[in-house]
Amino acid sequence: MTLHATAPAPAVEPAAAAPAVRFNAVHKSFGTLEVLKGISFAVGRGEVVCLIGRSGSGKSTALRCINGLERITTGSIDVCGHVVSPDGRADLHAVRKRVGIVFQSYNLFPHLTVEQNITLAPRRVKKTAPAEARAIAADVLAKVGLSDKRDSYPEQLSGGQQQRVAIARALAMQPEVMLFDEVTSALDPELTGEVLKVMEDLARGGMTMVLVTHEMAFASRVADKIIFMHQGRVHEAGPRDMLSRPETPELRQFVGTGL
C-alpha cells in the first residue's frame, strides 16, 4: 500500500521556501530547571527531522513547544508563517490548525468511536459538514490501513491500531507539519513495525515531519536530518548517515548504547 500525504495547503506567505518550523534561540525552564538552553534549528518543507538523545535531554520538550503544549521562556519558534512566542497565545490557534501531533500514549478520546475521534476536530474547528468529515475520515483511515475499524471504540483496538488511528486523527486536519513524540515507545516490536510503516509512507508522500524517536534504524533510513540533543542543547546535527560517523564523544556513546 502506498500512501500519499495530503498535499500541504498552499503557503499564505510568498516565501514558499521559508522553513516549516524554525527554532530561534529557544529557552525553556520548568521553575529553576532549564530544560532547553537556547536551541536553534530549522525544518524545511517536506523534510523529515528526527530528534534523538537521552531521556531528559529536552527533545520531547522541544517538540511540545512547537504547538504550544509547553510555553517557551525566551526566543521564538516560526511555524508555518506564524510565531510562537513566550507571551503570545494569539497565534497558537493558527499554529495548532496547521500542526498535527501524535503522542506516545495515543490519547484517543475513549468515549468516541474511531470515526468520531477523527471527525471531531474538522467538524468543530473547520466547520466541515458531517458528510464531508466522514469522507475525510474514510480517506485517512484508508491511509493507515484501518478502514474496517471505523465504528470501533479505542479500547477495542490494539496499541498499534490505536496509534494508527491517532495518526489518522491528526491527518484529518490536513496539517502542514506532523509531530511525533516517541510514538512507538509503548508498543511491542511487531506493532512498532506497523506504525513505522505508516510513518515511512507519510514521509515518502512529502509530509513535513518532526519526530522524537529512539528508533535509530528508522531515523537512519528515513530522516533528512538528525538532531542529537544533549543537556538541553543541539549537540550535533547532520544528515541521516550521521549516526554511522558520530563526531562528538557524547553521540558516539549514545549510539553505542542506543543500538
Next chain:
Amino acid sequence: MTFSLANLVYLLQGTLWTVALALLSFVGGGVLGLAVALMRVSRFGALRFAAGTWIQVIQGIPLPVLIFLSYFGLGVTGFDVPALAAAALSIAVNSSAFLGDIWRGCIQAVAKTQWEAADSLALNGFQRMVDVVLPQAIRLAIPATIGFSVQIIKNTSYAVVIGFIELTQSGKIINNALYEPFLIFTIVGLVYFALCSPLSNASRRLEARLRARGA
C-alpha cells in the same frame, strides 16, 4: 383513634411532596453545581475564587438556616415565597456547593493528556470541555452523584422547619392527633429507606463497575 388507611394515604401524599421537592432541588442544585464546578476549573482566577468562596460559605451554613433565610428573609423583602419554593431553593443552593465540589474533582480527574489532545487539535476551551472532558467526567461522576441524591432526599425533611407538608411533616401532623410516635415515625423512616436504598445500591453497583473497568 388508631392508625388508619386514611392516615397512610396522608403519609403517601406527603411522600409525593418529598419526591417533588427532591426532584426540584436536584435539578436546581445540578444546574447551579455545574456552574460552580466549571467556575472552579476556569482559567480566570476571579471565577475560581468566587466558586471556592461559594463552596466554603454554603457548606458552612446549616441547611435549616438557609431555609429560614429564604422563607422568612425573602418574605421580609416583600416577596411572598411559597414554602415549596423556599425549601427547593435552599436545598438546591446547599446541594450546589457539594455537587460543585464533587464534579470539580471529576473534571480534574480526566487525564491531562486528554486536555492536551483536545488542545493539539485546535479545539477551543469550550469545545474541549463539552466534547472531550465533560463526557468523560460525567461517567466518573455518576456514582457519587447518585449517592448525593440520597442526601438530597433526606435533606428535604428539613423543610419541616417552615411547616412544608412533606413526609416528615405529615408524620408529625398525624402523630399530633394519634400520639403513636414509635409506630408513625417507624413508618416514615421505612418510606425514606424505600426511597433511598435503591439509589444507594445503584450508586454502589455503578462504582464497582467503574472500578472494574479501571477508570
